[in-house]
Amino acid sequence: MTDRNLTDAPVALTTTMLLEHWQGHRRLTRRVIEAFPDDQLFTFSAGGMRTFAQLATEMLQMIEPTMKGVLENDWSPGGYGRPGPTTKPDLLDAWDAADRALAESWPKITPERFHESASAFGLWTAPVITTLMYLVDNEIHHRGQGYVYLRMLGVTPPSFYQRRPQLAEPGEEER
Amino acid sequence: MTDRNLTDAPVALTTTMLLEHWQGHRRLTRRVIEAFPDDQLFTFSAGGMRTFAQLATEMLQMIEPTMKGVLENDWSPGGYGRPGPTTKPDLLDAWDAADRALAESWPKITPERFHESASAFGLWTAPVITTLMYLVDNEIHHRGQGYVYLRMLGVTPPSFYQRRPQLAEPGEEER
Numbered sequence A, B: 001m002t003d004r005n006l007t008d009a010p011v012a013l014t015t016t017m018l019l020e021h022w023q024g025h026r027r028l029t030r031r032v033i034e035a036f037p038d039d040q041l042f043t044f045s046a047g048g049m050r051t052f053a054q055l056a057t058e059m060l061q062m063i064e065p066t067m068k069g070v071l072e073n074d075w076s077p078g079g080y081g082r083p084g085p086t087t088k089p090d091l092l093d094a095w096d097a098a099d100r101a102l103a104e105s106w107p108k109i110t111p112e113r114f115h116e117s118a119s120a121f122g123l124w125t126a127p128v129i130t131t132l133m134y135l136v137d138n139e140i141h142h143r144g145q146g147y148v149y150l151r152m153l154g155v156t157p158p159s160f161y162q163r164r165p166q167l168a169e170p171g172e173e174e175r
Helices: A015-035 A052-072 A088-108 A128-152 B015-035 B052-072 B088-108 B128-152
Strands: A011-014 A117-120 A124-127 B011-014 B117-120 B124-127
Touching: A011 A015, A011 B015, A011 B128, A015 A052, A015 A088, A015 A128, A015 B011, A015 B128, A052 A088, A052 A117, A052 A128, A117 A128, A124 A128, A128 B011, A128 B015, A128 B128, B011 B015, B015 B052, B015 B088, B015 B128, B052 B088, B052 B117, B052 B128, B117 B128, B124 B128
Parallel strands: none
Antiparallel strands: A011 B011, A117 A124, B117 B124
C-alpha cells in the first residue's frame, strides 16, 4: 500500500471502522485467552512454537509502542519484548490496558498521518496504515494458531465470528 | 461496522488498497500451500481439524460466490462446498483461478455497494465491506493454522510479512 490520492478514491474502511474492526478482533482474542486452561496457557505449544501466552503478550506489547510511534514519531520499543505476565488474570489485565491505550490513542491520529510514510522501529518503512494493518493481521494470524492449541487440548474455541462487546445468543450474532 | 456518512470521514483504506492488501495475503497463502509436502497437504492435521488443503479449498471456494453476491445480489453457494482439488498442482491452479476472479470482479463493485447491507448467503446481514473483510480475516486465521501444521511437520513456513508478487531478498522486503 502506497501513498495515493485519497480525495476521490472509493472508501473501503474509514479510520473509525478500522478501529472498531480491530476492537472486535481484540474481544475475540481475549475470549481465546480465557478459553485456555490456566496452566496450558503458559506451557502448551506445538511444533516448537511459542505458548499462547507468549503470542498474546507479543500482540499486546506491540500496541503502546506503535501508538507512540504513530503519534510522536518515537519508535523506541518501550515495553515490547519485556517478560510478560505469568498468570491468566495478569495477562487479561495487561490485555485490557492495551485496549485502553488503543482506544485513547486512535482518535488522536490525524487523518493525514494514516498515509504518511514512517520507519517503524527501524524495521520497515511504510505508510502508517500498513503498520497498523500489520498489527491487526498479526493478531488474527497468531490467534488462529491458538485455535489449533485449544483443539489439541480438547477445548472448543470461541466462534471466529463473535466479535461483539457482549456475547449475543448465536441466533442474534452476525457471522 | 454499520452504514455511516463516508463523505467527510478520514480514510483508512480505499477499495483499491484493500484489494492490494488481500492480494498480498493471497500470495502468501499460495506460498504456504507450496511449502507443504505434497502428501501432507491432503493428510496432515492436528486436534481433529481439517487438512490445510481443505482449509485452502474453503478460502478459494468462497471468492466466486461472494463476488457474484456482491455484484449481482445472487448469494447462491455456487461451487462452495464441492469436493476440492486432490493434488497440489490442481489446488494451486484453483487458487490462481480464484485470484483471477477476484481481480476481474473487484473493479466492477461500485463505491456505494461496499457499504450497502446484504444478506450474505442467508447466513448473516451486514454491509458488503464486512463480508469482504470476513473473507480476508478467515484466510489469515486459517493460514495461521497452516503455519502450526508446517512447524509440526518440521517445515519452516514462509515469512508472514512477505506479500509481494515477487520474492525479494530479505533485506529488500518491507516487514
